[in-house]
Amino acid sequence: MPRVVIAHITDTHIPGAGEITHADAQPTLNLQRALQHASRRSAGILITGDCAAVAGTDTEYAAFADVLKSAMVPVWLAPGNHDDSSKMQRLFKVPARDSRCDYVVDLPGSRLVVLDSTRAGREDGALDVSQLRWLEAQLGNTPAIVAMHHPCIPLGGKGFDTIRLDDASIVGLRAVVTAAVKRGARIHALVSGHAHMTCFAEFAGVKAIIAPSSAYEFGLMDGVFSYQLGEPQYMEYSWSETGDDFLARVITVDDALWRRMR
Numbered sequence: 001m002p003r004v005v006i007a008h009i010t011d012t013h014i015p016g017a018g019e020i021t022h023a024d025a026q027p028t029l030n031l032q033r034a035l036q037h038a039s040r041r042s043a044g045i046l047i048t049g050d051c052a053a054v055a056g057t058d059t060e061y062a063a064f065a066d067v068l069k070s071a072m073v074p075v076w077l078a079p080g081n082h083d084d085s086s087k088m089q090r091l092f093k094v095p096a097r098d099s100r101c102d103y104v105v106d107l108p109g110s111r112l113v114v115l116d117s118t119r120a121g122r123e124d125g126a127l128d129v130s131q132l133r134w135l136e137a138q139l140g141n142t143p144a145i146v147a148m149h150h151p152c153i154p155l156g157g158k159g160f161d162t163i164r165l166d167d168a169s170i171v172g173l174r175a176v177v178t179a180a181v182k183r184g185a186r187i188h189a190l191v192s193g194h195a196h197m198t199c200f201a202e203f204a205g206v207k208a209i210i211a212p213s214s215a216y217e218f219g220l221m222d223g224v225f226s227y228q229l230g231e232p233q234y235m236e237y238s239w240s241e242t243g244d245d246f247l248a249r250v251i252t253v254d255d256a257l258w259r260r261m262r
């Protein structure tokens with residue numbers, strides 16, 4: 001049976017023309033390659049924020065719009081803390097509800113539920129009561145992938161855990177997901193970005209996934225907060241047309257690394 005495949009790219013951090021934020025990093029080239037790669041194998045591409053390098057400026061978004069031309073399939077955007085949500089709604093026609101980028105994409109056998117977890121001027125994220133109620137109404141028999149920029153799972157260390165979803169939002173999200181699962185709603189996964197690390201955990205009985213940044217990975221090097229360069233990566237999600245057999249896979253973008261088995 002044919003499978004439905006989508007890509008999840010995140011934290012693209014595209015600088016404006018001539019701007020450099022991390023020495024030796026190539027976020028624009030990385031995103032271009034990731035979009036081209038994902039377009040060959042996916043029905044659509046989800047990008048969960050930090051599309052812009054630093055502050056959602058016009059020059060950053062002009063560069064982002066330029067590289068988005070590499071995508072040959074639909075692209076679904078969510079803002080991150082380095083983005084400007086209202087500007088993304090205007091420039092990229094991101095659907096919105098109550099001025100936030102909350103929307104649903106119905107796909108064969110499953111649906112993508114996108115939430116805007118950004119709050120202007122804050123690094124951490126939040127979901128208000130209205131968003132949680134709306135999310136609750138989107139969860140039912142059709143399996144859902146719930147996507148937002150900020151993770152709901154702890155990563156360890158206050159550097160990351162103070163800038164994930166805020167505590168009240170996590171409590172609210174946990175209640176919504178727990179109740180949904182209890183009434184039989186199907187949720188493939190809660191997916192996010194923000195951490196620049198690929199992580200998998202459980203949240204309220206559901207898989208939680210943090211996708212790798214296409215720009216650079218974060219970590220501690222001898223106790224010092226550092227970034228690692230490498231081939232761009234993204235997550236690939238697939239399921240059968242009946243919405244069963246969900247699979248999440250890490251994809252590395254470099255066809256030159258492959259060797260044919262003899």
Ligand SMILES: [Fe+2]
Pocket residue numbers: 050080081082149193194195
């Ligand atoms: Fe972020």
